[in-house]
Amino acid sequence: SPSTIVKDYLREGESYSVTEFRERARTALRLASDRVRAKYGYACSRALDELAEIERRSEGVADPTHARVVVLEID
Secondary structure (H helix, E strand, O other), X not given: OHHHHHHHHOOOOOEXXXXXXXXXXXXXXXXXXXXXXXXXXXXXXXXHHHHHHHHHHHHOOOOOOOOEEEOOOOO
16 A cells, blocks of 8 residues: 555654655655555556645645645545
8 A cells, every 4th residue: 555655754743844745755655656566567556646646736836845734644
């Protein structure tokens, strides 16, 4: 499950700058996808879709260094 690796990089209840959140999420979700690829021979589309959504949403943030993201839940 991608959430297993994500929990190594993000913590529920923690606050991150958008920049830090994006980097942590990018690393975690790429690792999760790579783990699925190693085991099953194909990337994890759920992890990659989530990453694409994070990238898309974070592009519109005016000041990503100071804007904050709070992780409410990781499922």
